Amino acid sequence: MKTSLPIAGIPRYDPANVQVLYYTTVNLGNYIENDYRENVGSHCGVDIDATKYPNGQTDVFAVIDGSVFIAKTNDPSYGNYLVLKHENCPSFQNPNTLVTYYSCYLHLSSLAVAQGQTVTTGAKIGVSGSTGNSTAAHLHFQIDTHDAPFHPYWPFSNAEMVAAGYSSYTDAVNGSLNIDRARQYTISPMTYIQTYLGTAGGTLFTDIANDDADYAAIKYLKEHNVIQGYPDGSFKPENPINRAELLKMAFVAFAYPVRTFNASSFSDVKTNDWFFGYTETAFQDGIIRGYGDGTFKPGNNITKAEALKVLLNTKKIAVPTSVTNSYFSDVAVDAWYTPFINTAYERNIIDHSSKFDPNLPVTRRLISRWIYRMVS
Numbered sequence: 007m008k009t010s011l012p013i014a015g016i017p018r019y020d021p022a023n024v025q026v027l028y029y030t031t032v033n034l035g036n037y038i039e040n041d042y043r044e045n046v047g048s049h050c051g052v053d054i055d056a057t058k059y060p061n062g063q064t065d066v067f068a069v070i071d072g073s074v075f076i077a078k079t080n081d082p083s084y085g086n087y088l089v090l091k092h093e094n095c096p097s098f099q100n101p102n103t104l105v106t107y108y109s110c111y112l113h114l115s116s117l118a119v120a121q122g123q124t125v126t127t128g129a130k131i132g133v134s135g136s137t138g139n140s141t142a143a144h145l146h147f148q149i150d151t152h153d154a155p156f157h158p159y160w161p162f163s164n165a166e167m168v169a170a171g172y173s174s175y176t177d178a179v180n181g182s183l184n185i186d187r188a189r190q191y192t193i194s195p196m197t198y199i200q201t202y203l204g205t206a207g208g209t210l211f212t213d214i215a216n217d218d219a220d221y222a223a224i225k226y227l228k229e230h231n232v233i234q235g236y237p238d239g240s241f242k243p244e245n246p247i248n249r250a251e252l253l254k255m256a257f258v259a260f261a262y263p264v265r266t267f268n269a270s271s272f273s274d275v276k277t278n279d280w281f282f283g284y285t286e287t288a289f290q291d292g293i294i295r296g297y298g299d300g301t302f303k304p305g306n307n308i309t310k311a312e313a314l315k316v317l318l319n320t321k322k323i324a325v326p327t328s329v330t331n332s333y334f335s336d337v338a339v340d341a342w343y344t345p346f347i348n349t350a351y352e353r354n355i356i357d358h359s360s361k362f363d364p365n366l367p368v369t370r371r372l373i374s375r376w377i378y379r380m381v382s
Contacts, residue, residue: 007096009199010067010128011113012147013054015221019196026353030055030144036180048161048178049183051110051148056134058354060381062115062143064222066132066299068125069109069149069199076157077121084146084244085137086114089157090125096202098193106149109195110158112146113137128216139175147195150206154191161187188295211241218243219369223378232259233374241289243371250281250304252313252373253294256320257284259377272302293319311343311364313373314350321380325349334362355379 017025024042026033029052031037036047056062068090073351076089088111097103115135119125136143150159161184162170172178176367203217210216210225218224224241227233232255235241247255257264264283271289275282285302293316296302308316325345332339332349343364350356355376 007070007094007202008127009069009202011199011203011217012066012069012109013056013064013134013145013222014067014216014225015219015223016054017219018200019052021194021197027058027357028055029053029196033148033192033196034188037176038180044194045185046182047180048182048188049147050159050161051195054134054145054147056143058379059134059143059222060215060378063129063133064226066111066114066134066145068129068131069195070107071127073130074119074121074123074125075108075382077117077119079117079251080263081138083139084112085140086117086132086135086157087112087138088114088117088119088131089150090131094224095135096261098198107152107193108150108154108157110146110148110150110283112158113140113144132237149193149195149198151191151193157211159188161185161191166191175262186222208371211235212239214241214243219368220375220378223374224331224371226378226381227255227259227374229334230259231337232377241370243374244369246307246367247313247370247373248305249308250285252308252316252368253284253288254281255373255377256317257287259381260321262320263287271298272296275304288316288320307367308374309365310362310368311341311347313368314346314356314376315343317355317376317380318346318349323349323353323380333358334360336361337364350376353379 016028021044026042031049031053032042032044033052034045035049056064070092072090072092075091079086081087090109092107094104095107097105113136114132117132119131125131134143134145148158150157162178167178170183172181214221214224265287267286270277270286272283275285281304329345329348332344333348337344337347347362
């Protein structure tokens with residue numbers, strides 16, 4: 007059996023080290039802030055964050071071959087949602103036994119399939135969103151057992167919640183109400199599909215696997231003509247980007263208009279260079295300044311700090327003139343680029359880690375990731 011990720015490019019689900027920028031609620035977890043432990047709450051399945059995708063929307067895929075068991079819209083709790091039926095699956099507890107499972111996809115913005123339709127692993131079935139009882143764009147993804155009394159299965163009713171003394175659904179989940187039922191009628195969905203993960207779907211670039219953490223970003227930018235591959239079909243994600251290339255990517259991604267000029271403000275940029283319109287527009291609009299000797303150095307690799315400045319300025323995101331703190335051990339509070347880095351950190355454009363390496367060349371992978379998180 008071959009399985010697919012429900013959303014392309016999400017990182018591996020590891021209960022011992024949850025990627026919190028991707029998984030906001032874990033299997034059998036709770037809603038308590040910064041608590042990502044399993045088996046401490048009665049939340050079935052996982053919540054996959056979709057806020058990083060443009061407008062909270064990205065394609066959702068069938069994780070296993072099967073048929074559409076339920077396809078409903080405008081449910082007050084689940085919003086637009088799907089349940090797929092999968093027969094002859096290896097059992098989660100005993101892989102030598104074949105069973106039927108039901109995968110569930112909740113809070114979709116739209117459905118791409120109808121009840122009774124046959125689907126294959128990796129086929130698009132909908133688009134993520136924030137419908138029903140949802141406070142932010144995400145995909146609630148769970149897998150029910152064949153003997154669950156209903157789908158999507160949930161371990162308690164409103165009446166049971168009130169009878170148990172809980173005043174809200176959130177409190178009941180945090181209090182592990184009927185967690186034994188959740189264990190009985192659902193399985194850990196990401197753990198299961200990762201066991202049989204294949205490479206369903208077409209190849210984006212020869213060196214970008216479908217389960218690459220930045221697959222969705224690279225796919226989106228390719229489809230919107232922000233990035234291109236190499237003649238050999240590769241993307242070369244770790245290659246650096248030069249200053250001229252970055253300007254073009256930012257202008258195209260954010261639909262920034264390129265104006266016409268008759269002269270260049272930089273001694274090393276000619277009016278017949280392919281990037282002249284980008285550099286001159288950026289200079290006249292204060293997106294870039296160039297160097298003290300009057301050059302722009304278009305072919306130089308652009309650093310991570312410089313790239314963030316260009317992206318934020320092109321996107322017209324307000325950046326303070328100074329800051330009093332730094333989020334990274336290798337970023338000085340008084341450095342020229344710290345306000346840009348802090349702004350990107352606070353907006354979840356860049357990853358949260360201990361170091362940033364501001365003066366290293368930025369790669370095609372990182373630029374794709376950052377632009378994708380900024381597009382809306």
